[in-house]
Amino acid sequence: MKSKTEIYALQIILAIMGSISLTMGVSGIWMGPNNMNKVTVPIRLDNHYRYLSGFVLGFGLTMWFYIIPRISQAVIIVRIFAFMVFMxxxxxxxxxxxxxIMPDTFTLIAIIAELFFTPILCYWQARIAQRKDQ
Structure with missing residues (x-):
């Protein structure tokens, strides 16, 4: 793949991921755990869910406003984010x-993306950054 085409392709994929993070973060903050199902949860669990949704929102904002525009230079933050998602x-x-228990379809897709797709994206971004250094 040509260098510019490869950069744009990665930016588009990261933009999609960032958009998903923004949507999930905002809906998680606004709706809490009831976003997923209609059960009542303890206040502490609701509070923790909304707190973690703030991280997801921050992840999406950072993706859109820092990583995507600086895709060739954002090596460290991409690796940190990839590590966090993998964990x-x-x-x-x-x-x-x-x-x-066996995971539902959504959870299975998320696990596959987090454990396999994320490291591939991290490697891809590192290759782009390495080419820019040469």
């Missing part, structure tokens, strides 16, 4: 094993 995927897997 989140591992946490999901641990939870599934501890609860002894």
């Amino acid at each position: 989140g995927g591992l946490a999901r897997v641990v939870g599934l094993f501890k609860l002894g």
Whole structure:
């Protein structure tokens, strides 16, 4: 793939991911855990869910306003974000094993994306950054 085409392709994928993060973050803050289902949860769980939704919103904002425009220079922050997302995927897997349940379709797709797709994107961005340094 040509360098500019490859950069644009990665930026488009990151823009989609950033948009998903923005949407999930805002809806998680606004609606809380009831965003996912209509059960009542303890106040502490609701509070923690909204707090973590703030991180997801911040992730999306950082993606849109820092990483995408500086895709060739944002190596460290992309690696940090990729590590955080990967660890989140591992946490999901641990939870599934501890609860002894099979994941639903949404959770399975999320786990695959977090554990496999995210490292590929991190590698792709590092290749683009390395080419810019040469």
